[in-house]
Amino acid sequence: MIKPSLQQNPKVTVSDSFWLKYRQLVKEEMIPFQWNVLNDRGNITIESERDDATIPTEKSHVIENFKIAAGLKAGHHYGWLFQDSDLYKWIEAAANTLALETDEALVAQVEETIDLLEAAQADDGYLSTYYQIDALQLKFRRLFESHELYCIGHLIEAAIAYKEATGSERLLQIADKAIACVEAHFGKAEGKIDGSDGHQELELALVRLYELTGNRKYLDLSAYFLDVRGQKPDFFADQLEENDRLGLQQGSKPVINTVYHQADKPVIEQDTARGHAVRLVYMAQAMAGTGHYQENEKLVAAAKKIWENIVQKRMYVTGGIGSTVRGEAFTYDYDLPNDLMYCETCAAIGLLNFSNELLKSETDSRYADIIERTLYNGIISGMALDGKHFFYVNPLEVDPQASALNPDKSHVKAARPSWFGCACCPPNLARTLPAVGRYAFTQKADEVLLNLFIDCELAAEKDGKAYMIRQSHTFSEQGRTLITVEKTTSAVLRLGIRIPYWVENPMLVVDGEEVVAEISNGYTYVTVKSESMAIELSYTIAINELEAHPLVKADKGKVSLQRGPFIYCMEEQDNGKQLHLLALTGAIRPRFRSDKILGDIVCLEAEGELHVMEDDWQDTLYRVHKKPQTVPQKLTFIPYYSWGNRSLGEMQVWIDKEDAHV
Amino acid sequence: MIKPSLQQNPKVTVSDSFWLKYRQLVKEEMIPFQWNVLNDRGNITIESERDDATIPTEKSHVIENFKIAAGLKAGHHYGWLFQDSDLYKWIEAAANTLALETDEALVAQVEETIDLLEAAQADDGYLSTYYQIDALQLKFRRLFESHELYCIGHLIEAAIAYKEATGSERLLQIADKAIACVEAHFGKAEGKIDGSDGHQELELALVRLYELTGNRKYLDLSAYFLDVRGQKPDFFADQLEENDRLGLQQGSKPVINTVYHQADKPVIEQDTARGHAVRLVYMAQAMAGTGHYQENEKLVAAAKKIWENIVQKRMYVTGGIGSTVRGEAFTYDYDLPNDLMYCETCAAIGLLNFSNELLKSETDSRYADIIERTLYNGIISGMALDGKHFFYVNPLEVDPQASALNPDKSHVKAARPSWFGCACCPPNLARTLPAVGRYAFTQKADEVLLNLFIDCELAAEKDGKAYMIRQSHTFSEQGRTLITVEKTTSAVLRLGIRIPYWVENPMLVVDGEEVVAEISNGYTYVTVKSESMAIELSYTIAINELEAHPLVKADKGKVSLQRGPFIYCMEEQDNGKQLHLLALTGAIRPRFRSDKILGDIVCLEAEGELHVMEDDWQDTLYRVHKKPQTVPQKLTFIPYYSWGNRSLGEMQVWIDKEDAHV
Structure with missing residues (x-):
């Protein structure tokens, strides 16, 4: 060690x-x-975080x-x-x-x-x-x-x-x-707490x-x-x-x-x-x-x-x-x-x-x-x-x-x-x-890890010698991350680049030459010897339908969508009320959207179905089961972090999936 | 009126x-x-009905x-x-x-x-x-x-x-x-509360x-x-x-x-x-x-x-x-x-x-x-x-x-x-x-209603004259209710017999003769003129798969079973742990069971499937969705009222139904 x-x-x-x-x-x-x-x-209006008059x-x-x-x-x-x-x-x-x-x-x-x-x-x-x-x-x-x-x-x-x-x-x-x-x-000393x-x-x-x-x-x-x-x-x-023993005035003594x-x-x-x-x-x-x-x-x-x-x-x-x-x-x-x-x-x-x-x-x-x-x-x-x-x-x-x-x-x-x-x-x-x-x-004694694809520049030192790592990326349809390393010496620097689990077909090009990206504990390593190096990582960003462990009751028969680092959700504003009546049935496509409130985001769009609420439900709470009627409906998902920024409405991360039920 | x-x-x-x-x-x-x-x-041990130290x-x-x-x-x-x-x-x-x-x-x-x-x-x-x-x-x-x-x-x-x-x-x-x-x-008077x-x-x-x-x-x-x-x-x-105004000592003044x-x-x-x-x-x-x-x-x-x-x-x-x-x-x-x-x-x-x-x-x-x-x-x-x-x-x-x-x-x-x-x-x-x-x-001024099939005898009066209605029934595979009316006079008595919604093919025989059971507001009426009358109602007891209104989120894609007046449930004792992983896929049959604890009851048995938990879930909470693996499993349902009488275990009234999802 x-x-x-x-x-x-x-x-x-x-x-x-x-x-x-x-x-x-x-x-x-x-x-x-x-x-x-x-x-x-x-x-400034200060709200209670829950119904509790003592807040x-x-x-x-x-x-x-x-x-x-x-x-x-x-x-x-x-x-x-x-x-x-x-x-x-x-x-x-x-x-x-x-x-x-x-x-x-x-x-x-x-x-x-x-x-x-x-x-x-x-x-x-x-x-x-x-x-x-x-x-x-x-x-x-x-x-x-x-x-x-x-x-x-x-x-x-x-x-x-x-x-x-x-x-x-x-x-x-x-x-x-x-x-x-x-x-x-x-x-531990006598008299101390x-x-x-x-x-x-x-x-x-x-x-x-x-x-x-x-x-x-x-x-x-x-x-x-x-x-x-x-x-x-x-x-x-x-x-x-x-x-109490010392006769100190104090508040309640809860369990x-x-x-x-x-x-x-x-x-x-x-x-x-x-x-x-x-x-x-x-x-x-x-x-x-x-x-x-x-x-x-x-x-x-x-x-x-x-x-x-x-x-x-x-x-x-x-x-x-x-x-x-x-x-x-x-x-x-x-x-x-x-x-x-x-x-x-x-x-x-x-x-x-x-x-x-x-x-x-x-x-x-x-x-x-x-x-x-x-x-x-x-x-x-x-x-x-x-x-x-x-x-x-x-x-x-x-x-x-x-x-x-x-x-x-x-x-x-x-x-x-x-x-x-x-x-x-x-x-x-x-x-x-x-x-x-x-x-x-x-930054570790023996390596530097690049964990997240965030456009930025690291200014650091190793053994008293300065080095710099600059990275930039794009998450459009094809993912690409460019990394430049600059050093003041030729001392070796070991750079680990994280290959996220949502990356497909990663291709690593170092100083213009394609390299086989061997992955160890989720990182691929590049050994930087020269005073500068240019690394290009290209990849496909997977759109994953995630399912939860079967013992997570709340998510049974449902999936949540992820693209890159983002988890997605549905909002009423894009999909109408009663989100729980929607199900995902078809393919998912990314769509680039410029929204006044949400900004420039990648939405996900998918084929889905809406469980139709028949008229005869009007005065009925329970009835003999009939196979549900559905109509096709296009589904729109936005990144989870951006929910709740438009009008008040429903939101849902997990959605019923056609073939996810037994 | x-x-x-x-x-x-x-x-x-x-x-x-x-x-x-x-x-x-x-x-x-x-x-x-x-x-x-x-x-x-x-x-006697007295329990709190919930976590609350003030009880x-x-x-x-x-x-x-x-x-x-x-x-x-x-x-x-x-x-x-x-x-x-x-x-x-x-x-x-x-x-x-x-x-x-x-x-x-x-x-x-x-x-x-x-x-x-x-x-x-x-x-x-x-x-x-x-x-x-x-x-x-x-x-x-x-x-x-x-x-x-x-x-x-x-x-x-x-x-x-x-x-x-x-x-x-x-x-x-x-x-x-x-x-x-x-x-x-x-x-309302002055000085009163x-x-x-x-x-x-x-x-x-x-x-x-x-x-x-x-x-x-x-x-x-x-x-x-x-x-x-x-x-x-x-x-x-x-x-x-x-x-407070009157200076009366009182407890808290909650909202x-x-x-x-x-x-x-x-x-x-x-x-x-x-x-x-x-x-x-x-x-x-x-x-x-x-x-x-x-x-x-x-x-x-x-x-x-x-x-x-x-x-x-x-x-x-x-x-x-x-x-x-x-x-x-x-x-x-x-x-x-x-x-x-x-x-x-x-x-x-x-x-x-x-x-x-x-x-x-x-x-x-x-x-x-x-x-x-x-x-x-x-x-x-x-x-x-x-x-x-x-x-x-x-x-x-x-x-x-x-x-x-x-x-x-x-x-x-x-x-x-x-x-x-x-x-x-x-x-x-x-x-x-x-x-x-x-x-x-x-008992109303103009009619007597028989609401429930409970073996019993009603002793009553109409206009000062005694009459008696006796009923007995069986809820075995074929339902049958026998009703006898006896009166001391020949004054007309209007008897409404409820035909429950869970009755199928009702057949009404009055004094040995089949009668068409016309139903008004859920009751079929028999006019008793003579001093005694024997009525026999036979019917099939439906086993219904009930579904709830689509807006009941908790019951979406699920059914509950009913036979006669009884709602059914599944217990861990009959079906194993993780009841939520079971789904109803096939036909339901009644089975008469004599149980030491539950007594003589009609169980329901059905074909079902168990969602198999694959080994690779061991250390995984979320993964890319795969179509679930299932194995057939026989399901057993007992009347809801009788749950919780055996060992501690899971219980569930609503169960996933194969074709209930969109």
Whole structure:
């Protein structure tokens, strides 16, 4: 096993029109919009993510909370216990944008928030506005729900991004002070708290900080929190009991579902994806990263086991995860209802990063497959094409009537609201989308992997010598990817190019000569010796009718369509109401379409049939079965990520297939 | 229009072995068991009907509550606000049993409870143990949840049953005193409460009391409560505000969902089945009865409109109603998920009685169809064949794994518990099953209807002259019903015999001569002139493959099987796991089976196919679609009511049908 080398975020400049559009929306729409939200400016409607009167939707109050904590204002905390993280994610989004493009006004806004954070942070480094303002007696004493360490995790991620973008270490210093506070309070030593946060996040942030700094103490702290988790399943409940014993005023003492928190047994023994989906993937990412750098094979193997369970048994075809709103959680193998699921945008982002982390330690294109599946489908579906509206929940089947009238589906929104009471998803998108180029490459000690066909340029170093990889592609009827490598030396560079599973008849031409593309773990390798090399990969983009495992009840007799990295869906706007009465019967053709709202997209068109509703059904609910009458109907599919951008209507990813029934 | 005449419960002696078994279980198992529950005796496990820690499951405490209210004991109330009704339903069950068979010990138990009720009832007639013990300041002041009038309704129904069974008017006197208390507090007059209870029930009980006594004041009171409902949608909320204004100590002030209570608009304007399913059908039954006797055609028409909406758009094939656990409620037209539904036993009983009420005012066998559908399927499925275990929720598709691991299905029990925290369903069954003979006949001024083929004898009067109708039947391969009419006079009797929709080739022989059975509104009429007449109806019992309306998404491409009055289902015990992988492909044959647990039943057997799960699915969740491989498999169906009586396993009513897909 090769000693793992530090893998920092690759420096990638994206020029891909598909992704530049998102980067622009983040910069021009999301960042200014969220800035207003954080400052309670403007007339912003905040929606509940589901029918629940306890969700705070009056205002954001984030900046106000920090001002009160800093003593600059009087008042009480408002919002979720994790409200602080909204600001940290906003800073990270701003930083990731600044990394691409300078913007003095934006820097000034970030600096202003850093001033505020400095003022709000306690002398010992503690920073959690709710507890500072309203419940200091409970500092680190209700970890099942407090999100104190979770928020520090997001602070660290923001600090890293800001350092990478601007070189400024101001925010890193605040983060470091907060970490010192954590170190002072947590650990095995007598008198310290020997436990972890109810929401994993600090762990993965510490791995990133180790990658930035090379300082192993961060890695060790991450390992500590992973190791202590689930060792004492009653830890969270015991804290509440102790608070009572000490006579501390505290809130409710709910029965704690330790599976929800992945805290019922040691992480290394957790071999399926259980509990709250976002928590699980955040934890598993940290397991993969910490295990990799600590060369702890058991920890990496445990992370992989969880990953296999997700992608082989608990993941929607869009890369979405979480089968139920109750606990926003995983349920059991093959339980993937299309109309009740959760598929939170944050969870898909978590699965993206978890897969990316595993790719660092193991070259296998299956990880890149999931990176691609989540990015092009279940993640970007979380944002409207106007950059102003967002999904928390990304369903695979929607009937606006059901969302409005069946309370089991109150969380399944048929249209994207502009903001949520629990605003985790939009800022998570905002920090991820400008950084999408990072996932295109993985730089390892002995090789560079090209994972995604995104037009971009990687500027990198190997053994202190600069090299550059530029790629551009087209996904029109025939797929083509052009790759140029330029180096300052003749040192050998091993470049692995992923050949996606949706590629047919790949043809590889290196410096004008056709080469047999031998594929190993999903990558074909080119050894670059000269100072420059031109590689051309041409291929047919398959249009696949996918079927799900037979134990996925919800998809029985149905297929979903995929072309290239995109999963497709049908919308009422193209196919009429009652999508469930349609079936796919014939061939599928791609059609290039320029739509005012949807932009330039490749639609899929297919022969289909409509189950005709006879007149005699008028007053009848049940009748003796007759063979159904059908009429031909042309079916139109659009990429899944683009659904819900026109008028309110039905949407469906899985469609009945003529010969898919027994 | 014929002036409506009072229709009291017909006096019917049941000799049908199918129903005698239930009557025996009620007498020998349920009544003694519930007596122990009510008295907190024995080691009884009470289950939550769903994942909800607030459901009281520690004990019943019902008798204890009455003793405390009577001043015989000290202590506080325990249990639901409607806990008193458990006792009233138990008395009604006991009385309906006593009507069939004398039992001095049981009479003594009932008399003992009547002593207790007399002692507990306040001088002004008020009787509600929770408010009497713990919150008298809130008497009639939190009607949205108090169930005070609801409980009086059940007290009245118990009193009627006890009077009919024993002739004793002791309980009627308590009921009458309670009604006087209601009259003193409710009405249009200044200073009175001008509103209704959050749970309808009193209204239908008052109609029954009118039928017993002929006293119109009961009918008028029912009409008042129906009329006032929904006139002021803020009524319930206003009460809570007023309590605050008066400085009365009260509990929480939740946002009241007036649709749940059917109180958002006048009942006469409610043209669909909305809100809590039990409340809706109880209300609609009262609308039908009150409208009928008051000759208020608008009210009857409104009730019929609700009924049509239910049976044409919102009812499961088992007669179950309520599509969601959230609010135990109706949702919208054709929304009938088989694995998430509520289908509460009480709601099916309510639909039975609602249909029976409409049959009084309109001779149409469609009402009897629903009486039959609910009784033979969605009602008796609520009770195990041992008479000791009960369903609250009656699903049409069950996977024990889903019930255990997907919290959206925590209410869908895969096995019947012995008792529930909210114990409305078991005693509702206990009062209904001994009285099943009543639904076999409808006596009207101008005709007698024979609705159900149940072996029994009706003893009745027409114009003061006695007559008797005896029927017996067989549902073996060929159906046959023998009917004998005996009269003391030669006055003409018009007998309508329902020809069910599942009867094929009916042949009618009257006094040995074949007669052409002309059918009007689903009944064929025989005019009995002589003092006795023998009628023989022979028919083929159809085995129907039913399909649901195409807009019922959950049933698309599927059929359910029906033979005679019974809906069928598949169980894992007969068909193996993964029922959803089976499809019906061939002919269906009845098979007579004597099973140790299921008893003597007619099974259905059919040719089918099993979708084979290929080995290469092992680590794959999605793949490019291939035509499925199948192997032939014999399918076995059992009557739906009998499911869940063997080991824990999957169950499914709707099955994929080879040619049902487009």
